[in-house]
Amino acid sequence: MAGKLVILSDLHVWGPEDPLYRALLRFIDGKLGEGDKFFIVGDLFDLFIGNKSVFTDRYYELISRLRELGSRGVEVFYIEGNHDFHLENIFDDCAHVRLYADTLHYEWNGRKFHFCHGDKINWRDVGYQTFRFLTRNLVSQCIIEAAPGALIDRVGSMMSKASRGYNPEASEKVVHLFRNYACEQISSGYDFVIMGHSHHLDDMRFRVDGHEGQYVNVGYPRKHRKYLELREGETFFQLKSWEDLVTPLRPVKTVG
Numbered sequence: 001m002a003g004k005l006v007i008l009s010d011l012h013v014w015g016p017e018d019p020l021y022r023a024l025l026r027f028i029d030g031k032l033g034e035g036d037k038f039f040i041v042g043d044l045f046d047l048f049i050g051n052k053s054v055f056t057d058r059y060y061e062l063i064s065r066l067r068e069l070g071s072r073g074v075e076v077f078y079i080e081g082n083h084d085f086h087l088e089n090i091f092d093d094c095a096h097v098r099l100y101a102d103t104l105h106y107e108w109n110g111r112k113f114h115f116c117h118g119d120k121i122n123w124r125d126v127g128y129q130t131f132r133f134l135t136r137n138l139v140s141q142c143i144i145e146a147a148p149g150a151l152i153d154r155v156g157s158m159m160s161k162a163s164r165g166y167n168p169e170a171s172e173k174v175v176h177l178f179r180n181y182a183c184e185q186i187s188s189g190y191d192f193v194i195m196g197h198s199h200h201l202d203d204m205r206f207r208v209d210g211h212e213g214q215y216v217n218v219g220y221p222r223k224h225r226k227y228l229e230l231r232e233g234e235t236f237f238q239l240k241s242w243e244d245l246v247t248p249l250r251p252v253k254t255v256g
């Protein structure tokens with residue numbers, strides 16, 4: 001099958017006025033075409049919880065763009081992050097958009113891919129785990145469904161900022177944990193492990209018992225200005241420069 005895999009994560013778009021938001025729309029228009037698979041590996045938004053009009057109105061343009069990709073022959077795989085989830089009702093009627101709350105195991109051209117945002121990996125990271133627990137468990141899901149969007153927006157923004165303050169940058173230990181996790185997946189047979197969340201740009205190869213696999217993480221595009229691409233016939237993902245991101249994109253905050 002023709003086409004390529006294109007991967008983005010951790011944009012943490014904070015609003016329609018965010019220059020990165022405009023750049024993302026241009027990215028979707030310019031870089032995706034017939035037969036392509038577009039993978040979003042979580043935290044595309046700094047805050048997007050549930051199918052609430054406060055969010056769907058705010059990001060109307062992007063949602064329309066993703067919805068329209070079907071007619072351009074592009075499939076979308078949205079692996080939810082810890083800042084954007086419960087998106088299940090937004091794309092209900094779009095067969096070309098698939099949502100994953102956790103992990104995506106994928107096969108393409110005989111090669112095996114393991115995708116996850118990565119927020120469950122660092123179990124010692126109390127800040128993230130609390131955020132995840134409070135927002136993802138069933139009780140809070142019911143609350144989210146019943147609560148007005150404006151309230152979720154306010155509370156979520158506070159929590160999002162709090163988790164930012166808790167861990168401004170992935171420590172060496174976290175980076176190490178992510179690489180270990182990737183290595184485990186590769187040793188269990190995956191050819192590629194793709195994660196986000198750490199905001200640490202990574203491109204590593206692991207060879208286990210003669211089997212070589214690649215771990216990639218786009219880091220924090222606001223800072224690193226990279227995305228990932230795998231074309232047919234290529235052996236490994238390329239970290240490509242997002243050359244469109246030339247204007248200053250507000251001071252860099254490394255976020256969880």
Ligand SMILES: [Mn+2]
Nearest residue numbers: 043082197256
């Ligand atoms: Mn995250």
